[in-house]
Amino acid sequence: MRHWLLTGQLALVLAGASGTVLAQGPVAVVEDVRGRVDGVEFMDYVAAGRVIELRAGQGLVLSYMKSCWRETISGGTVTIGEDQSQVWQGKVERVKVACATQRPQLGAREATQSAATVYRSFTPPGQKPPASPASALRVQSLSPLFDVGTQRGLLRVERIDRTGERLELKLDGPALLRGRFFDLALAQVTLSPGATYRATLGERSLEFVIDADPPASPAALLGRLLRFE
Numbered sequence: 001m002r003h004w005l006l007t008g009q010l011a012l013v014l015a016g017a018s019g020t021v022l023a024q025g026p027v028a029v030v031e032d033v034r035g036r037v038d039g040v041e042f043m044d045y046v047a048a049g050r051v052i053e054l055r056a057g058q059g060l061v062l063s064y065m066k067s068c069w070r071e072t073i074s075g076g077t078v079t080i081g082e083d084q085s086q087v088w089q090g091k092v093e094r095v096k097v098a099c100a101t102q103r104p105q106l107g108a109r110e111a112t113q114s115a116a117t118v119y120r121s122f123t124p125p126g127q128k129p130p131a132s133p134a135s136a137l138r139v140q141s142l143s144p145l146f147d148v149g150t151q152r153g154l155l156r157v158e159r160i161d162r163t164g165e166r167l168e169l170k171l172d173g174p175a176l177l178r179g180r181f182f183d184l185a186l187a188q189v190t191l192s193p194g195a196t197y198r199a200t201l202g203e204r205s206l207e208f209v210i211d212a213d214p215p216a217s218p219a220a221l222l223g224r225l226l227r228f229e
Contacts (some may be wrong), residue, residue, distance in 0.1 A: 025066060027082055031221045034074075043071040043178045052078040054090060063222045068069060068099040070220055099219040100139045100208065136196065137208040140215060140223030143185035144208065148176075151201050155182060160207070161196040189218035206229040 026045030033042055035058035036176065046052075046062070059074040067083035076090015080208075085092065146155060152171050159165035167189065169175075175187035184190070191197060194212035198205055208226055 027066060028062045028080060028085075029065065029225070030060060031070070032059075032061035032144075042180075043181055048080050048082050048141065049119065050080040052080070054078060063097070063220065065101040065225075068097055068222060069094050070097045070222070097222055098140045098211075099222045100137050100144070100220055100225055110120060110154070123159050136205065137226060138211055139218040139226065140211050141185075142190040142193065142210060142214055143183070143187075143224065144191070144210075144226050145171050145184070145221070145224045146180050146182045146199065147180060147225065148201055149180055149228065151204075151228075153202065156200040157191070158160050158198050158200070159192070159195050160198050165192065165195070199226065199228075201228050 013081075028046050029045040029046050030040055030042060030046065033040055035055070037052065037054060037058050037060065040046075040052055040060065052060065053072065054075050055078070056075055059072070062071045062073065062078075062085060063069075064071070064083055069084050071085055072093045073085065073087055074091045077088045078090065079088075081085040084094065087208065122125065148155065149169055155167075155169045155171055157167040157169065167185075169182070169187060169189070171182055173187075175183050177183055177186075191210050193210055193214060196209050197205065198207050206226060206228060
């Protein structure tokens with residue numbers, strides 16, 4: 001009887017731990033896949049605790065949204081962590097990248113100033129445009145990539161540091177990847193360097209700044225990925 005009670009308690013603990021892992025949001029996104037990896041595709045999100053088996057000749061590029069590590073992994077057993085992967089019997093190379101998914105860490109004074117800032121959709125004549133919000137997401141590309149989820153309709157992108165630049169983009173066609181990622185590059189849309197924008201999708205919105213000097217070569221995925229959370 002005691003044996004059955006202990007076994008049942010252990011099963012509950014394991015189930016609870018498993019549920020905790022499953023309940024977590026995604027920590028990384030699959031930027032590239034080499035070979036046919038079971039259960040993993042380009043632009044998949046992965047959660048902490050997941051295990052991915054890579055056979056000889058197979059590989060992944062994973063980008064961690066919180067730590068901004070970009071990992072190139074070849075072969076082995078990959079266990080997804082919170083900030084980076086654990087790789088057994090394989091090879092991993094890591095490089096830090098600029099993340100549009102990571103908000104700047106603000107001190108108390110900066111946070112108060114940011115919270116008190118009000119942005120208008122235009123700048124009156126003769127007035128200086130407002131500075132970009134300190135907590136705004138910073139995109140390393142002129143053509144961001146939006147995670148729109150299952151939302152359809154129009155994505156509205158409006159410049160908020162000056163008047164006159166406003167886009168309404170229909171979420172369909174070849175610019176919609178995997179049924180949830182809308183790529184402004186594929187839609188042939190470029191935004192202005194150094195400008196501040198507000199993107200609106202249904203009842204959700206986010207503000208972001210285009211880097212004043214984005215790289216000439218294509219930016220890393222996390223440098224242009226914006227998520228409506």
